[in-house]
Amino acid sequence: MRQLFALIKKENYTFFNGWSLWIIGGSYIFLSTFLNFFMGGFFSLSNAGLYSFFSFQNIVFIFVCPAITMKLWAEERKYGTIEFLLTQPISLSKLVLGKFLSCLCIIGFLLFISFPFWLYCTLNYNMDNLNIITTYFGCFLMGCAFCAIGCMISALSTSSAISYIGTLLALFLISFADFSRLLHLTKEQEDIYIRLQNSLNFDYHYYDFLTGQISLDNVFYFVLLSIVGIWLNIRILEYKKG
Amino acid sequence: MIIVKNLCKYYNKKKAVDNVNFSISRGEVVSLLGPNGAGKTTLMRMITGFITPTQGSVTIFGTDVEKDRIECAKKIGYVPENGFLYYEMSVLDFLKFCSDIKNIPQAQVWERIKYVLEVLDLSDVVEQKIESLSKGYKRRVGIASALLNNPDILILDEPTEGLDPNQKVKFREFIRSYAKDKIVIISTHIMEEVEALADRVILLNSGKLVKDTSPEELKKLFPEHNIATAFYKITNEAK
Structure with a gap:
């Protein structure tokens, strides 16, 4: 547990003591x-659940999450600090989990600044707060999944830029890709394809x-x-060890 | 005790380490020598478990590194050649982070940090960010982090690079006293350091172990009676 906390602290120290906080936090707010107002x-909407705000969070996260995860492993490999981490008495799974949890702290922080x-x-209008809490929970889960994918892609490269673009592309594909028109499917096949696509989307x-x-299948999915x-x-990481 | 048995490492089809065998007991300071690309760093990385051997095994006090890397890592302090420091941290924050990662008992953390700061003369820069330190200080911070858990095995890649002459002397004295009941492996190109520190020289060339002897024996091999000539002649003879 102590090792895990040390890793989370170290990662968040880097984030909160540098430009990342201002650039990523600022981009998120902007x-x-x-997207919310314009x-x-x-x-113009009946906005009891802050639909206008939350309906674009998936797009915002597609751009922001890769920025949180891009340097996690890529920079460790680039600067050789991975040699330090992987020769310490800590398991690989703890290292990965520690980095992932540090991302979740940042996701939590970003959602907090929208508070x-x-x-x-809430103070000025009649809001459906239960709906809003549910959506915050959904946002957080989505952030978890995005960050897990981002961490994974970051481990593939030594370049933060490549890691950012790779994660952005992967998230974009899983969110919006629709190949049904390219595949020339029959009506029945298209129904199956759409169900399959939706289950992955x-x-x-x-x-x-x-x-x-809050349905269990959605929670389970993320x-x-x-x-x-x-x-x-x-x-x-195991593969990269040789 | 470290036992290296039939150790091989291939990078694609190139053999970086080729069937290396040796063992090192407590109290020995071993110097790994070899020209660039001889396989010294790869060998050290396999001993620490950072990379997986293609063939063979490394056993540390009876534990196979591949089977239980974490147990072996508890006994090893490793300082790689290229900086592995988190430059944005202060020296103290970095050492605290290392203590947590190494799982040093809470009650001993300050005692150990104080000890390494004293031994490596780092007390003046303890609050300073690592990025603002000179090369020599950075090197010492790296060595300090490796010494935190009082490891039974200390593996150092070019440890005195960047140190001033005074620091080099102090460092050598420290290593001699530290190695009394521990194992120290040093990879270096500085022959003067080999003579001053090593009980034993393991000479690698093109991934192969070409000589495993004491510095005195190595000198006696050639009429010039110095290690640099012996190194030059042996490595070129093998070509």
Whole structure:
């Protein structure tokens, strides 16, 4: 446990004591606000669940999560500090878990800085707070899955830039890719394809949270995706050991 | 005791370490010598469990590194050649982080940190960020982190690089006293250091172990009676 906390502390120390906090935090606030007011129609919607804000969080996270995870393993490998970590009496799974949990602290922090906006709305309008809490939970789970994928991709490269672009691309593909038109499917095949695509798609699982529902399959989906990401991260590091 | 048995490492088809065998007992200071690309770093990385051997095994006090890396890592202090420090941290924060990662009992953490700061003369820079330190200080911070858990085996890759002459002398004295009941492996290109420190020289060339002897014996092999000539002649003879 102590080793895990030390790792989380070290990663967050780097994040909160550098420019990353201002750049990533600032980008998150800018993107969320811009999309909420200019594209989400904050003032025109019946917005009891802050739908205009949360409906774009998936897009915001697609851009922000890779920035959180891009340097996690890529920089350890680039600067040789991975040699230090992997020769210490700590298991690979603990190392990966520690890094992943440090990302979750940052996701939690980002969601926390949107809290004043919710507070303002709650004090001035009649809000459906239960719906909002549910959506926050959905956002956090989505952040977990995105970060797990980001950590995994970061372990593949020594370049933070490549890691960022790779994660962005992977998240974008899993969120929005639709190949049904390219595959020339019959109506029946298309139905099967769409069901398959939806079961793998981030957005499909996230949108249920937007309506205030916590269904087990959606929670399970994000948790499973996080576990798979962490597991693949461990395997990649083991493979890189030779 | 370290037992290295039939150790091989291939990078694609290139053999970096080729069927190396040796054992090292407590109280020995062993110097790994060899030209660039001889396989010294790869060998040390396999001993620490950082990379997996293609063939063979490394046993540390009866434990196979591949089977129980964590148990072996508890007994090893390793300082790689290229900096492995987190530059954004202060010296103290880094040493505290290392103590936590090495799982040093809480009651001993301050005692150990104080000890390594004293031994390596780091007390003046304890609050300073590592990035602002000179090369020699950075090297000493690296060695300090390796000494935190009082390891039975100390593996150092080019340890005196960047140290001033005074520090070099102090460091050598420390290593001599430390090695009384421990194992110290040093990879270096400085022959003067080999003579001053090593009880034994393991000479590698193109991944193969070409000589395993004492510095005195190595000198006697050639009429010039010095290690540098012996090193030059042996490694070129093998070509």
